[in-house]
Amino acid sequence: MMLSLLLAVLLGSWVLTFLMMRYALAKKMIDVPNERSSHTTPTPRGGGVAIVVAFNLALPCLSLLNVLSLNALYGLWGAGIAVAVIGFADDHGHIPARWRLLGHFSAASWALYWMNGFAPLTIYDAPVDLGVMGTLLGMFYLVWLLNLYNFMDGIDGLASIEAITTCLGLALVYWCSGYSDQIWLALLLAASVLGFLYWNFSPARIFMGDAGSGFLGVSLAVIILYGAWLSPELFWSGLILLGAFIVDATWTLIVRLVNGEKVHVAHSNHAYQHAARYFASHKLVTLGVISINIVWLLPLSLMVGLKMLSGIVGLMIAYIPICILVWKFKGGRPA
Template identity: 50%
Template sequence: MPTNWQTGLEKTLTLIVGGLVVLALTWALTGLLRRYAVHKQLMDIPNARSSHKVPTPRGGGVAIVVVALAALPVLVWLGALTEAAAYGLGGAGALVALVGWLDDHGHVAAGWRLLVHFTAAAWGLYWLGGPVDLTFWGWTLPGVWLWAPLLVYLVWLLNLYNFMDGIDGIAGVEALTVCVGGALLAYWAVPGANVMLYVLLAVGALGFLLWNFPPAKIFMGDAGSGFVGLWLGLLSIYAAHQAPVLFWGWVILLAMFVADATVTLFFRWLRGEKLTEAHRSHAYQHRAENWGHKGTTLFYGFVTLMWLLPMARWVVLGGVEPIVGVVLAYAPVVFLVYQFGAGIRHVEWDEY
């Protein structure tokens, strides 16, 4: 195993060459998966609850899964990742992707999916070193008390990512912007921070996005969206082990997806709707009817980079108490998705 990973020049060269390889492989594999999906008739057929109008192949997110998992042993060999972290990310991601792939090809009962999701989250959290102690207002919350909240957090991120993957490009743009933001936060907060994992997922998302950007030629599918959602959550835990304050930065970066999905779920729950049923009541779905898929997707990415990233930077550099920073970052985002109609039934939105 190389011993000089710490040198700045080798880091830069590895990031550039590795990034180009991951980009090329993900792009090529997504194209192959599209051909496979067309051949096997694995298509999303538009219906009254869909945001697309033409049958479109699904399952392209498997390319991100395969390339990301294959990259883990390479990162271990380079000395850029511990074996424990590779076990955690690889095992958790593979488990979620497998149940998602089975669901894409048939149907897996919601209860069994949820059991697998919690198992994968626990596996990943354990091998990444468990929760770190979090300090705010001079008070330290021991990590041992955070196991249950973080498992719920990880499973919610995993599932909300699936909920939010409903228009062309939005899931890929979210992964790309959040991971780029996470890499910048680590660079600002921790001199010499290892950002290889963040770059890996960002570039993998970009390779898929070349096929999925509006108008999409293939959709991500449950295997890919579940994998990406869980990895984003696990990367926030990984970042917390680099510096605990980075966890709050990642929570802020994820605000557009978290706020849209959570506000939507809350209002659907208030109306007594079955939460596992397909619907068109997310804020992004309402906006897509007026702005189109491209306009809505770019807007979500714009807010992440132009509002959430500066707020996250303010927090990680110590400019504001983390909890205060999270509230200040989320408040306008929650108001925004509410104004966009998050949780409002489609028929109500037409009358709004």
């Protein structure tokens, strides 16, 4: 039953992405290259809607099969769809950053309400319940992850590959940690992205757009939070798996803030964008991120999930080499 559902979601996403290409061309939703772009060919955008529709139509099946609580279903549905609608509207015509941010915080509040707030964490094996501060931290965690995912969706296939490898990694960690019933949520999201990836891998025939990237960011954030309620270690495992995106986006933001730049203005100064120009290849950088995720981050995530390594220690070990890479590729600095 589950495998049939995953296959149906994959095929549905594949077909919907093709239809979204036709729609984007008809509505002239085209990304035209400019001085901030990492691509050179006008390309339709908004294909991430296929991911949103395929995932959300199939999501109730997990509740019906008793592998997803109703609270988690409502949290994922409400937050994900709200962020996707905001992004889709922005794909059609610019929405001021302050209104987007208001919508994002509203979506984060919705998710936290249904997820019973921010889960208690373990820091150096000591349990820590942050209470009200945890709720505030949870809001910024959700909003930052959904926005950084948007920032990191700048070259062919990268955001799709990151979502797929993170979801597959989460499923493996859950399985090995004794939560085998919980693997299907992550696998469902991976299947919905895989159908889209066929059209998005280099050279991309359609881009994800804000609707898709924001949706993936908030959905991954909520899924990781859901895992944290099962076991605090799973929260750290999820952050480790997303390390390539979290480090590049956060480092770049800090550098731009220190340099007095307007952080809400579009740019192409992330480390992955510098790397794509340096190697003159989107595909090579995307494959490089796959290698980092599988060879470096996944084993550390497993060690933390299996309680062989403290979460905060595992996070630091995982992030330090990525920080060096981001520094080497001049993250945040002008090209």
